[in-house]
Amino acid sequence: MNQRPRRLRSSAVIRNLVAETTLSANDFLVPLFIEHGKHSKSEIHSMPGYYRFSLDEILNEIEEHVKVGLKSFLLFVKENDDFKDNDGTAAANPNGLMQMAIHKIKSQFPDIILMSDVALDPYSTFGHDGIVENNEIVNDKTNIALAAMAVSHANAGVDWVAPSDMMDGRVAAIRKALDDNGFSNCGIMAYSAKYASCFYGPFRDALDSAPGFGDKKTYQMNPANVKEGVFEAQLDLAEGADMVMVKPAGAYLDVIKAVKEIATKPVSAYQVSGEYAMIKAAAAKGWVNEDAAIIESLTAIKRAGADVIATYFAKTAVNLINKS
Numbered sequence: 001m002n003q004r005p006r007r008l009r010s011s012a013v014i015r016n017l018v019a020e021t022t023l024s025a026n027d028f029l030v031p032l033f034i035e036h037g038k039h040s041k042s043e044i045h046s047m048p049g050y051y052r053f054s055l056d057e058i059l060n061e062i063e064e065h066v067k068v069g070l071k072s073f074l075l076f077v078k079e080n081d082d083f084k085d086n087d088g089t090a091a092a093n094p095n096g097l098m099q100m101a102i103h104k105i106k107s108q109f110p111d112i113i114l115m116s117d118v119a120l121d122p123y124s125t126f127g128h129d130g131i132v133e134n135n136e137i138v139n140d141k142t143n144i145a146l147a148a149m150a151v152s153h154a155n156a157g158v159d160w161v162a163p164s165d166m167m168d169g170r171v172a173a174i175r176k177a178l179d180d181n182g183f184s185n186c187g188i189m190a191y192s193a194k195y196a197s198c199f200y201g202p203f204r205d206a207l208d209s210a211p212g213f214g215d216k217k218t219y220q221m222n223p224a225n226v227k228e229g230v231f232e233a234q235l236d237l238a239e240g241a242d243m244v245m246v247k248p249a250g251a252y253l254d255v256i257k258a259v260k261e262i263a264t265k266p267v268s269a270y271q272v273s274g275e276y277a278m279i280k281a282a283a284a285k286g287w288v289n290e291d292a293a294i295i296e297s298l299t300a301i302k303r304a305g306a307d308v309i310a311t312y313f314a315k316t317a318v319n320l321i322n323k324s
């Protein structure tokens, strides 16, 4: 035998020396959930070990992340029902929970990268990402609302906005509105290939944002399609996106790879709430090793081509990487 591939696997040191893919704190984007109230920290029922925090508590949580080297965050808010309407008016309220959170966090941590979710669902009585008329999600009117929402986040000091709504043309609308209002330095991470996935279930629990009627299949993509995901990413890049995203991640590694091949900007992938919940649930039953499942799933997402990974396991993963 003149080929013995096992030589390259014979010890941990050689395996690490020749690893094609490695993870570090710089790879991760940390999703954070904000809720109203004081001194509150609520565990999300279907995401054991993950919490929503009130504004005072979120600062400590960010501090914990910064200590281990995690410096990029993606904010979501849970809005009360009395603030919701069909137009998602509260989304652009300069004194809204998101805007206050952005302001407070950036004042305390000026050097982190702070991104905010841009979509109407947490503010919509219908739980849809856009404005509803005659049981349809209307595209162009929604874009106007999303652009106003993005400008209000930029005004509060956010570094990047992350439109997760999947309306056509929203990146161009948001880019123009940001530039017209003096926010040319605010970046856009576009959820470009976002699929209509069952794996968002726990997230909708977290924000009480499940669609009140129908589903999201007229705007989020059909899981059967990969070319369409590539096309969405191309459109978003042409419209001015600084980063494109594939979501979910684990079941869409082929899409990550296909988008990475054409993208001239960084590609992110979102290991979503259902991916977190599955690992947690199986580990709680003793059916998979939690730590190993976390590292293996994240390594696979990076191997497929993700430059940035949004994951609820970020802090745990960094602690595991530092130990290994």
Ligand code: PBG
Pocket (backbone or CB within 6 Å): 117, 118, 119, 121, 129, 164, 165, 199, 200, 201, 202, 203, 204, 216, 271, 272, 273, 274
């Ligand atoms: C809302 C939004 C969703 C997620 C991120 N932004 C849910 C949805 O589209 O219904 C999902 C994140 C997750 O499941 O972790 N626009």
